[in-house]
Amino acid sequence: MVKVKHNQLKILCSNCSLRELCLPVGLNPGEFDQLNAVIRQSRSLKKGEYLFCAGDEFTSLFAIRTGFFKTNIASHDGRDQVTGFFMSGELIGMDGISNNIHSCNAVALEDSEVCELPFDRLEEIGQEIPSLQRHFMRLMSSEIVRDQNVMLLLGNMKAEERLAAFLMNLSHRLHSRGFASNEFILRMSREEIGSYLGLKLETVSRTMSKFQQSGLIKVDHKHIVLLKPFELNKMISNNQVA
Amino acid sequence: MVKVKHNQLKILCSNCSLRELCLPVGLNPGEFDQLNAVIRQSRSLKKGEYLFCAGDEFTSLFAIRTGFFKTNIASHDGRDQVTGFFMSGELIGMDGISNNIHSCNAVALEDSEVCELPFDRLEEIGQEIPSLQRHFMRLMSSEIVRDQNVMLLLGNMKAEERLAAFLMNLSHRLHSRGFASNEFILRMSREEIGSYLGLKLETVSRTMSKFQQSGLIKVDHKHIVLLKPFELNKMISNNQVA
DNA sequence: CGGGTCTTTGAAGATAGTCAATTTAGGTGG
DNA sequence: CCACCTAAATTGACTATCTTCAAAGACCCG
Numbered sequence: 019m020v021k022v023k024h025n026q027l028k029i030l031c032s033n034c035s036l037r038e039l040c041l042p043v044g045l046n047p048g049e050f051d052q053l054n055a056v057i058r059q060s061r062s063l064k065k066g067e068y069l070f071c072a073g074d075e076f077t078s079l080f081a082i083r084t085g086f087f088k089t090n091i092a093s094h095d096g097r098d099q100v101t102g103f104f105m106s107g108e109l110i111g112m113d114g115i116s117n118n119i120h121s122c123n124a125v126a127l128e129d130s131e132v133c134e135l136p137f138d139r140l141e142e143i144g145q146e147i148p149s150l151q152r153h154f155m156r157l158m159s160s161e162i163v164r165d166q167n168v169m170l171l172l173g174n175m176k177a178e179e180r181l182a183a184f185l186m187n188l189s190h191r192l193h194s195r196g197f198a199s200n201e202f203i204l205r206m207s208r209e210e211i212g213s214y215l216g217l218k219l220e221t222v223s224r225t226m227s228k229f230q231q232s233g234l235i236k237v238d239h240k241h242i243v244l245l246k247p248f249e250l251n252k253m254i255s256n257n258q259v260a
Numbered sequence: 261m262v263k264v265k266h267n268q269l270k271i272l273c274s275n276c277s278l279r280e281l282c283l284p285v286g287l288n289p290g291e292f293d294q295l296n297a298v299i300r301q302s303r304s305l306k307k308g309e310y311l312f313c314a315g316d317e318f319t320s321l322f323a324i325r326t327g328f329f330k331t332n333i334a335s336h337d338g339r340d341q342v343t344g345f346f347m348s349g350e351l352i353g354m355d356g357i358s359n360n361i362h363s364c365n366a367v368a369l370e371d372s373e374v375c376e377l378p379f380d381r382l383e384e385i386g387q388e389i390p391s392l393q394r395h396f397m398r399l400m401s402s403e404i405v406r407d408q409n410v411m412l413l414l415g416n417m418k419a420e421e422r423l424a425a426f427l428m429n430l431s432h433r434l435h436s437r438g439f440a441s442n443e444f445i446l447r448m449s450r451e452e453i454g455s456y457l458g459l460k461l462e463t464v465s466r467t468m469s470k471f472q473q474s475g476l477i478k479v480d481h482k483h484i485v486l487l488k489p490f491e492l493n494k495m496i497s498n499n500q501v502a
Numbered sequence: 503c504g505g506g507t508c509t510t511t512g513a514a515g516a517t518a519g520t521c522a523a524t525t526t527a528g529g530t531g532g
Numbered sequence: 533c534c535a536c537c538t539a540a541a542t543t544g545a546c547t548a549t550c551t552t553c554a555a556a557g558a559c560c561c562g
Contacts, residue, residue, distance in 0.1 A: 169410055174335065208542095209540085419549075462550090
C-alpha cells in the first residue's frame with residue numbers, strides 16, 4: 019500500500035470494501051489507479067462537525083467511507099429541513115455542481131471518514147474514462163429519483179406510512195452494505211427524523227410508540243428492531259416507494 | 261437552414277431562442293454543429309399526450325422547445341404525485357439515467373414540441389466537448405437543488421406559503437424567458453397544483469380565493485394576475501425558497 | 503347546446519401540531 | 533466512577549390546519 023504522512027495508509031478504491039456501492043463500480047485495474055490518484059487524503063470528522071455548509075464554495079464531492087451524515091437546508095427563521103441521510107459508500111455534495119456553491123449543509127451524525135474527490139480532477143478523468151463518467155451521471159440521476167420519492171412521501175403519505183417507509187429504507191441500505199437489516203441504531207434524533215419526514219418530533223415519537231404497541235418494531239431509544247418488516251412494507255407498498 | 265423530410269426545418273440549437281437557457285449554454289459555433297448533429301427530428305405532442313411513461317426504457321432526454329409538461333409518479337392505489345412542471349428550455353427525462361428506465365411519466369399539459377437528445381450520442385459528444393459535459397452536469401445538479409427546495413416546501417410550509425412559492429416560482433421562470441411575469445395562464449388543473457404542493461384541490465382553490473380576497477392576486481380560472489408579488493414573496497422569504 | 507369535467511364553496515371530521523410536564527439518557531467534570 | 537446537568541424523548545390535553553364529503557355553478561369541447 020502507498021504510505022503517506024502520519025503513517026496513515028493512502029486510501030485506495032481498489033481495496034475499498036465499498037467499491038461496488040460507490041463511484042468506482044465497474045472500473046478495471048488501470049482505471050482504479052487513475053481514480054486513486056485523484057482522491058485526496060481522507061478526512062475524519064467528529065460527530066457534529068460540518069463537512070460543508072450552504073454558501074460554501076463547491077470544490078469537491080465526498081464519498082463516505084465510514085460514518086453517517088445528514089444534509090439540511092436552514093431557513094431564515096430557524097426552521098430547518100433535513101434533505102437526506104447518507105451512509106457509507108454514498109456520495110455527498112452533488113448539489114454544489116449547479117453553481118459552484120453548496121446549497122445545503124452536510125453534518126456528521128457520528129464520527130466519520132470521507133474521501134475527498136476534487137471535482138475538477140473528477141471531470142478530467144471522467145473525460146478519459148467514459149464508464150466512470152457514465153456511472154457518475156447514474157449516481158446523480160439516482161439522487162434525483164430518490165428526491166422524487168421523498169416528494170411522494172411528503173406529498174401523499176400519512177405519518178405512519180412515512181415512518182414505515184423511512185425504517186424500511188434504512189433497512190434496505192444497511193442490508194446492501196452487509197449489515198443486519200432488521201436491527202440497527204438510529205444515528206439521528208427524533209427531531210431530525212421528523213424534519214426529514216415533514217413531521218414534528220412528537221409525532222415521530224408517538225408513531226414509534228404506536229408501532230411498538232402493535233408489535234411491528236421494538237424501540238429502545240435509538241436501538242430499533244424490526245419485528246415485522248413485511249407488515250411495515252405493506253403499509254407503504256400501497257404507495258409504491260422504491 | 262437544413263431541410264429535412266416533410267419540408268420541416270431542421271431544428272438548430274444555434275438559432276434557437278432558448279439556447280441560453282437550455283443545454284448549449286456557452287458553446288462555440290463548431291460545438292453547436294456537433295450538438296445539432298445529435299438532435300433528432302423535433303417531436304410534437306398534443307395536450308394530454310405522454311412523452312414517456314414510468315417503466316419505459318430510457319433512451320433520450322428531451323429539451324422542451326414550446327409547451328408545458330408535468331412529470332408524475334403514479335402509485336398503485338391510484339394516487340399520483342406530480343414531481344415537477346417543465347417549460348420551454350428545460351430538460352426532461354434525467355430520472356431515467358440511473359438505471360435506463362424512466363421512473364416517472366411525462367405528460368404534455370398543452371400542445372408542445374420537444375427536441376429529442378439520444379443519450380448515448382449526448383455522452384459521446386460530452387466526451388469531446390468538456391464544456392457541454394460540465395453544463396449537463398450542472399443541469400442535473402440544478403434538478404437536485406430544485407427537488408430539495410420542493411422537499412423544504414412540502415416538509416415545512418403551510419398551504420398559503422406553498423401556493424405563494426408556487427406562483428412566484430412560475431413568475432420567475434416566465435420572466436427569465438421574456439414573458440410577462442405578473443400575468444399568466446396556468447397550464448395545469450387545481451388538482452395537479454395540489455398534487456405538486458402536497459395539498460388537496462379544494463385547499464388550492466380555497467387558498468387562491470383567499471389570496472384574491474386579500475388583493476394579492478386576481479384569479480379568473482386559469483388566468484392569474486399577481487397584484488402584489490412583493491407581498492407574496494414576503495410570505496415565503498421567511499422560509500428561503502430559492 | 504348539452505354532457506362532462508373542473509372549480510368553487512360550505513360544513514363536519516381527522517390528522518398532525520402546539521404547549522406543557524415528566525422521564526430518561528448521555529456527556530462533563532470532579 | 534459517580535453525580536450532576538443538559539439535551540433528548542415520551543406522553544397527555546388541547547388546538548389548528550387541512551381533508552373529506554357534498555352540492556352547486558362555470559366552463560369547454562364536440
